[in-house]
Amino acid sequence: MQTIGILLPRSTYYQTIGFDLYEGLRSGLKHLGKSDIKIVTENIGFGADKQQCYRSAEKLLLEENVSVVIAYIGHRMAQLLRPLFLASNKILIVLDAGANLPGEWPVCPNIFYHSLHNSLGAALAAKKAASNGYTQAGMVTGYYDAGYLHTYSISKGFEETGGTISFNHATGYTTTEFTMEPLKNYLEQFPNSVLLSLFSGDFVQWYFEGIKNLFKEQNIPIYMPPFGFEEMMLSDAQFPSENIKGIAAWSKKLESKENKAFIETISNTGKTPNLFSLLSWESASIALKVIELIDECKNNVIQIAKDLHEFTFESPRGKIYFDSKTNTSIPLLYNASIITNHEGKCEVQIESVVNDVFEHFEKLSTQELNNSTSAWHNSYTCI
Amino acid sequence: MVLCGGKFAFPALQLLAYEKFICAIGIGKSNASIVDALERESEENNFGFKSFPDKKSIIEMRAWIETVQPDYIFCISFPFLLPENVLSYGKGKFINFHPGPLPQYRGPMPIFEVLKNQETQTAICAHFMNSKFDQGNIIFNDPVAIQKTDTYGKLSIKLSERLAHITLNTANMLQFASHIPNQIQDETLAYYYEKPELADTYINWKHMTADEIISLINACNPWNNGADTTLQEKRIKIISARLLNKPHNNQTGTIVSITDTLNIACKDNEQIAVEILSTDAGIMTASQFEEQILTNFP
Numbered sequence: 001m002q003t004i005g006i007l008l009p010r011s012t013y014y015q016t017i018g019f020d021l022y023e024g025l026r027s028g029l030k031h032l033g034k035s036d037i038k039i040v041t042e043n044i045g046f047g048a049d050k051q052q053c054y055r056s057a058e059k060l061l062l063e064e065n066v067s068v069v070i071a072y073i074g075h076r077m078a079q080l081l082r083p084l085f086l087a088s089n090k091i092l093i094v095l096d097a098g099a100n101l102p103g104e105w106p107v108c109p110n111i112f113y114h115s116l117h118n119s120l121g122a123a124l125a126a127k128k129a130a131s132n133g134y135t136q137a138g139m140v141t142g143y144y145d146a147g148y149l150h151t152y153s154i155s156k157g158f159e160e161t162g163g164t165i166s167f168n169h170a171t172g173y174t175t176t177e178f179t180m181e182p183l184k185n186y187l188e189q190f191p192n193s194v195l196l197s198l199f200s201g202d203f204v205q206w207y208f209e210g211i212k213n214l215f216k217e218q219n220i221p222i223y224m225p226p227f228g229f230e231e232m233m234l235s236d237a238q239f240p241s242e243n244i245k246g247i248a249a250w251s252k253k254l255e256s257k258e259n260k261a262f263i264e265t266i267s268n269t270g271k272t273p274n275l276f277s278l279l280s281w282e283s284a285s286i287a288l289k290v291i292e293l294i295d296e297c298k299n300n301v302i303q304i305a306k307d308l309h310e311f312t313f314e315s316p317r318g319k320i321y322f323d324s325k326t327n328t329s330i331p332l333l334y335n336a337s338i339i340t341n342h343e344g345k346c347e348v349q350i351e352s353v354v355n356d357v358f359e360h361f362e363k364l365s366t367q368e369l370n371n372s373t374s375a376w377h378n379s380y381t382c383i
Numbered sequence: 384m385v386l387c388g389g390k391f392a393f394p395a396l397q398l399l400a401y402e403k404f405i406c407a408i409g410i411g412k413s414n415a416s417i418v419d420a421l422e423r424e425s426e427e428n429n430f431g432f433k434s435f436p437d438k439k440s441i442i443e444m445r446a447w448i449e450t451v452q453p454d455y456i457f458c459i460s461f462p463f464l465l466p467e468n469v470l471s472y473g474k475g476k477f478i479n480f481h482p483g484p485l486p487q488y489r490g491p492m493p494i495f496e497v498l499k500n501q502e503t504q505t506a507i508c509a510h511f512m513n514s515k516f517d518q519g520n521i522i523f524n525d526p527v528a529i530q531k532t533d534t535y536g537k538l539s540i541k542l543s544e545r546l547a548h549i550t551l552n553t554a555n556m557l558q559f560a561s562h563i564p565n566q567i568q569d570e571t572l573a574y575y576y577e578k579p580e581l582a583d584t585y586i587n588w589k590h591m592t593a594d595e596i597i598s599l600i601n602a603c604n605p606w607n608n609g610a611d612t613t614l615q616e617k618r619i620k621i622i623s624a625r626l627l628n629k630p631h632n633n634q635t636g637t638i639v640s641i642t643d644t645l646n647i648a649c650k651d652n653e654q655i656a657v658e659i660l661s662t663d664a665g666i667m668t669a670s671q672f673e674e675q676i677l678t679n680f681p
Contacts, residue, residue: 108525
């Protein structure tokens with residue numbers, strides 16, 4: 001019997017993240033007619049403890065003898081695991097939020113990154129704001145989200161399109177420290193500014209509440225990347241402005257038979273489909289391809305990697321393929337806005353497909369980081 | 384502990400020191416300024432330090448290791464073979480980082496060999512050490528892409544920088560692993576390349592294609608000051624050249640024309656455009672070489 005290993009993180013504000021990732025994979029395999037494949041899980045906490053991650057991966061490889069490992073971790077942790085996967089001649093599929101930008105994109109045939117592309121979405125959201133006529137912006141984020149380099153891509157994206165970042169506001173991460181008050185002063189000084197905003201999880205809800213309370217009916221412009229469009233959190237967030245736009249990675253509203261199957265299958269398990277169950281649902285297709293190639297290529301990892309570069313599949317968010325230079329998956333991204341529902345809460349409205357995603361990604365992956373680094377080692381949203 | 388052979392190991396030393404993995408540094412046969420620099424850095428950081436200037440001095444290594452008591456010993460281009468009495472300090476404690484894929488590229492200068500052989504990919508191989516050069520069990524080969532324009536120098540820098548991350552990852556691996564996966568080298572794939580001699584660095588115009596010649600030139604730049612050849616009955620070294628994509632009717636190995644480059648006929652009806660070369664008179668451009676010919680044969 002084939003076995004797939006998955007390293008599952010935990011999160012205090014996405015409390016179901018481990019279950020979502022597991023269920024996405026399990027249901028994805030079942031949907032592909034492979035429910036006979038055994039899934040073995042290991043807990044990696046917040047994904048920041050090197051020893052815990054290494055030992056969990058080692059256990060899956062050496063004790064459970066899994067065919068392939070899937071892990072919701074960042075680039076840095078993936079690099080720590082690189083020698084283990086090289087030495088054991090196995091493939092690691094990294095489920096990547098895409099919130100960080102690695103200092104380099106070192107290609108290793110044993111590691112493939114399946115991404116939600118939050119940094120790319122952040123850069124595209126900023127470019128969109130600039131192309132919609134905004135020339136000044138404030139970057140608004142929180143203590144936690146500010147630690148990832150999507151901050152760099154959103155600022156760079158805006159500046160490259162001719163805009164100027166006039167102010168930055170990074171708020172605290174507890175309810176008592178979380179405040180949007182400084183924005184009043186900033187927006188008086190720079191009244192035509194757009195707010196390039198980076199929040200995830202509960203912080204999206206707090207942010208929208210703050211905006212609603214301080215800037216009632218002013219409809220101030222806000223642009224956000226994919227994690228700002230995470231529908232599970234938005235369903236409990238107050239609608240703060242008629243002018244919230246950005247880039248979404250996925251929505252329940254996307255119309256395709258693949259998305260319908262995903263939503264129905266996950267919903268039937270009693271769970272709410274979200275970005276995490278989506279990512280691992282998709283990883284089932286990649287893992288099955290890897291298992292097929294292990295046999296076809298007689299375990300030659302270099303050949304398996306070459307064949308994966310040619311692999312494409314239809315996912316709930318559209319066609320996905322891999323960039324051979326970075327081993328990173330390239331999906332469709334969507335221009336989106338936030339609308340209100342009858343309860344005054346938020347919903348995503350998909351407007352169109354973003355053009356030239358690959359070209360934008362290529363630019364992002366080759367851009368200089370100018371010594372910007374991130375000290376956040378944990379998997380994104382896992383605190 | 385890191386045993387190294389010179390500046391190729393510097394990025395790895397810096398990163399390992401920053402991450403507090405280093406307790407001592409040993410250096411084998413290197414120039415005085417590098418030995419001095421390493422000794423100074425070691426003193427400032429409270430690392431043990433020892434220089435092994437020749438093969439004979441290896442006799443002092445075991446006692447030094449016993450004093451330092453390292454958990455592991457990393458070798459990065461250390462020039463001398465470690466004898467059994469050193470390796471017996473601990474089985475599985477000595478790891479070499481070979482700058483080429485094993486077992487295919489054993490030997491002291493795999494960077495030269497992979498370039499000369501026109502490989503598109505090389506590797507840094509981490510392997511346990513035994514008493515033969517490059518023959519211990521392989522932990523992993525970490526691949527590194529080779530660009531068409533890579534010279535020996537450019538590829539060395541790339542590998543040296545990559546090596547830093549690989550040694551750090553390996554140190555973490557040793558720290559956390561309960562078992563280090565490794566495998567015996569497949570002797571059917573193994574090849575040992577001796578240190579290149581004139582026959583290896585010499586351009587054979589009759590037998591080599593233009594592409595092969597350019598690869599050899601890149602493989603010799605800068606360590607050999609270029610690829611050796613004879614032109615106008617004079618021994619020269621070609622340091623830099625590119626493919627011209629022009630057919631010719633000349634005898635192979637002769638000058639077709641001199642523009643801003645020295646254009647030489649190759650056997651596959653291609654020409655290579657030599658940009659920089661080295662003669663007894665010094666390193667010069669093609670135009671300077673032309674002036675020299677005119678001066679000598681007006």
